Structure formats: structure tokens, C-alpha cells
Amino acid sequence: MISTPITATRILSPRTENPLPPTGTANGTPGAATIFEITASAADAGNRLDRFLAGAIGTVSRSRVKALIEAGQTSRDGTPVTDPSESVRAGAAYRLVQPAAVDAAPQAQSMPLSILFEDRHLIVLDKPAGLVVHPAPGNQDGTLVNALLAHAGDELTGIGGEKRPGIVHRLDKDTSGVMVVAKSEPAHVALSAAFAERDLERSYLALAWGVPSPAAGEVDAPVGRHPTDRKRMAVVARNGKHALTRYATERAWGTGCALLRCRLATGRTHQIRVHMAHLGHPLVGDPVYLRRIPAAARGLSVASRDVLLAFPRQALHAETLGFRHPVTGETLRFSAPLPPDMKELLALLERNGE
Template identity: 80%
Template sequence: MPDGQFEVLAEAAHAGDRLDRFLAAAIGTLSRSRVKALIEAGHVSRGGAPATDPSETVRAGMRYRVAPPPAVDATPQPQAMPLTILFEDRHLIVLDKPAGLVVHPAPGNQDGTLVNALLAHAGEELTGIGGERRPGIVHRLDKDTSGVMVVAKTDLAHQALSTAFATRDLERAYLALAWGVPSRPAGEVDAPIGRHPTDRKRMAVVTRGGKPALTRFATERAWGTGCALLRCRLATGRTHQIRVHLSQIGHPLVGDPVYLRRIPAAARILPATARDALLAFPRQALHAESLGFRHPATGELLRFAAPLPPDMRGLLTLLDGNPP
């Protein structure tokens, strides 16, 4: 059997099954939608004859062959860069993304991205997502947010993980260093998020046209009333959700270049050394601390965590040494 092709013998138990569903389950690395597309494109045969109807019923004793065309190279080019890999198998990669790394090529960031690095790292192990040899980005962290990310290596993993993120069938926790201290030790912000009405580069809590968004938070540590380290859990996954919601309740993130519009009043409470360091912090102080999800192939519940990066740890150390 040539590399990348699959041959499947249907047994009596499979008789009557829908063809695309049967082949996807038997192969295990291609999603049903990908198998359906291959059938319709003429890349599946039944007993040597073309099988072009994804809904046809499976015949017991019939031998089916799936011959996907070679995956074409993605437009982004491989670029070797150091990566902190937390877990990897043939289905997925879990990594600790550093702050400052853009996830996907875009205008202004055509190379030097996480996708470029993953193309170099995984290479031929990428079996093709939608027929293109590329890593499957199922969620993104902002350029200047650090922490745990999962990336699919196969079409099946990409579809399963995308569904898990869409239905929130997973666990995510972030650590955020925010100005001021919430009045309650724990709470939630339930407010829809959409594009800012006058600044299209920003998101905002909106009264119409937004998408539901829910963020739960708890105060882990506080330094007087000057700032607090919050653990945030997402019940939804909107763009800039934590940054928008915390700003909305009066506790914007330290260093946030978009949602921190003026020097917070809480800054006056802190000693000059700590205050100056927080005001000079060059990025939003947000870290994706942990991620838990079910493995797309085995169903095993996996959990991963990444420690605070050195720049955020340095702020906490400075605050501890300069209490209000």
C-alpha cells in the first residue's frame, strides 16, 4: 500500500453504514468531512471501481481504498525557531507560547510566526488539514499573551479540537495582573462583546450586535488595593475577552496597550519603584496558565500547565519586595 493511502475491509457489522462515516471511523486520522470531500473528488474506490457517493451504504466483504492526493505545502514557509513543547504525539502538539510570538502569518507579520515554526518542527508529520500540509490552529493567543496552546497535526484532530473549543468542552485558566482589586474575592462578568463602535481595532462590551461572553474570576493575590493577580476562567472565547471584561469592571490589565487608556488611580497607592515598573511593563500581563481537553483520538482527559514567564514573575517579586 503506497504511503498515505488506506485500504479497509468492511465486515458484516459494518453493512448498511454510511460510507463516509464508516471510512472516517476505520481510518482514524481523517475527519468525516475530509473523507466526504475525498469521495466526491474521486479518491475513493470500492472493489477497484470508483465510489463517489458519500452516503452510499457499505457492503460487507467489500474492500475500500482511500487514496488522498499528496498534501500541498502551505503558503507560509518553515522557519526553525525554539519551541517549548509540553506534549506531542502524531495527532497534536501542546506548547508554551512565549509572549511576543504571533500565531499566524498576517499583514505585517508574514513570517517568524508560530505557524512557520511548527512547519519546521513537524515537517512531514503534518498529514494535511483540508488537503494542505499545515498545523491546525484551533485557538489563538494574542501576540503578547503567553501560555498553553494546543495545535492539531491531523485533519481529524483539527475537527475534534475545533468542536471542543466551539462547545466549550474543555478547561482553560488564565492568570492576569490587573490594576486595583475587585470588591469581591470571586465573581463573573457576563456581558456581550463586539467591535468597538468607533475604533475597529478594539473590542468592547456592546448593547447590540455582540456575542455572548462570560468570564469568571477569582483573586489569587492582592497588593493593598493597588493591583491583584486574578485567575480567570472562560465560559466563552471571544476576541480579547479577558482584557475587555476586566477593563469594563474597572480593572484593566497591567501593560495593556489597547484597553488601558490612562494611568489608573490605583497606581498612586503603590510605592514608586513598583508603580513605575508596572506602568513600564511592555505588554498585557496575561498568561494562559492551563488547558484541559479530551484527546481527539483516545478520549483521554489531558491537562497541561505552564508556569508564569520570567517577566510576569519579576513583577510579582518586585511587588512582594515593595508592598504598599
């Protein structure tokens, strides 16, 4: 594969096409498309076209490259190519056009955000409980994405063809804590890879019913859709994904409840909530996996028990997130304190002398 830079990468404006200098990058200019021209070597022959182009470019995700190919934005030796699975031909000159980013469909909405770190590539924030991450049926606005569109504005350089923040992981609506969001396509690609390869640090604080025995351990159990309730996840024997959660008891209040520190080795939907319920220690306030009043509640005073049973959300907080900066390579680590509602739960348990 021959490249300069990324094989004769050029910027196409609405009227003119100007080659980048030898040390240039393919960032593009406002309102302009980016053209990648890549000549395949003998070693590249036989690879899938979308995998080959994504690997050669390095800053555009494979899924985005696939979509561009299917949209007719690719040619081989001047002949249009629309099949992402086509085998690469040695010596062929491929051309991929990445159109200028368009405004995202979600509307920008100004909302207060607790920003822990921000630069041109990413934003790290402390998400409050109750905030949905991405627009979806039933939550078309008032989401984190809407807030980030208002906050970042023109600094968003385009992800997947849209000027939008790149969501590389999610926290449930009623889970609080640290999140990282990409502002550029290269950051989105690199951060997505880090999450997929588990090349990062994630720890959570959870208030659970009962006290696990042993006090520290791990749950290595596959997670998938519940066999009869499609709105829930569960530990399943078939068609589940590998899921591993390590936990340690930070503080216990009699036999009634415990504050756990959970570290994720994988990142499945509702993983901590499912694994703790599977152990017999569902999270306080969990509206999905706490199916009945737990027997452990009898180990608390009536005052404490009533408040914990009335807690309106799962008592789960993403306390720490550590990762390498997707562009600079710098090691970053962020922590967010417990939110007021969880702090008050712990203070109540202490006041009641549990």
C-alpha cells in the same frame, strides 16, 4: 447509511487504486489521494450533502468537505456534484476524493519551542509572549506556524489539504502560555469541536489594576467589535457574542493591583482583556484596553507604579489547559509557570512592600 469502513473507503495512488482491508482506516499513503464512497440510506435523505458526508467520514471537517465539493471532488452515482447544500438522495452512491496534502504556503523556520507534550496527533506547548501564532499581513514569517512546520516536518499528515499544523485556538501575540495544536485532520476536527462546545478547561493568570469587588465573581457580558474602533473589541448591546469569564483574586497589593485567576467559559477575541476593562480593572500593560493611567495606580509606591506603567505587554498568561485526547480519549491537563517578566513584576511588588 452503509459503510465499510466509512463505506468502502479506498486509497487511490497515482497509478493504482487498492481497497483497504475490512479493518483499515482512511489515513492514506504519502503522495496518494483518499477516496470515500458512501451510500445514503432513507434516514439520510434530505440532509445537506456537506453535512452528511462530513458526519459519515468523521475525520474531515465540514468546511473542508464543502470546499472539496465546490472544487469538483464529489459525485453522486457517477454524476459530478458541486453544490454543498444539495439534498441527499436515499440509495445514492456518493464519492468524495480528498487529494493528497500539498506543502503549506508558510515556510518552515527553525525556532526554539517549549514543548510540554507531543505525539502523532497533537503538540502542546508553552508559547512565549511576543510570538505571533499565524502568518498575517505584517507578520508573514517568524510565527508559531513557521516554527511548527520546521519542528514537525513530515509528521504533519495534512489539514484542509495542506501539510500544516492545525490551529484550533489562538493566544494573542503578547499573551504567553499553554496552547494545543493538531498535527492531523482527525485531531483538528475533534479539538475544534471541543473548543466550540467548551468541553475543556482553561485558566489564565492576569495582573490587573485595582482590586475587584467582590474578590471573586463572573462577568457575563456579550463581546463584539467596538462600535467606532474596529481594531478593538468591547462589551456591546447589539451584535455581540455570549461571553462568560469567571475570576478569583489570588493576591492583592493594597488597592493598587491584583493577581487574578480567570477561567473561560467561552472563548471570544480578547475576552479576558475586554471583560476586566469593562469591570474597571484593565490589565497591566494592555496597549489596547488601558486607555489612561488608572486611578488605582495611586495606591502603589512610585517605584512600583512606574515599573507597572512601563510594562510593555498585557500581563496575561494562559496557565492551564485541560482536555480529552482527540484520539485516545485520555484526560490531559497541562500547566505552564509564569514567564520571567510577570514573575519579576510580582517580585517587585513584594520587595516594595505594597
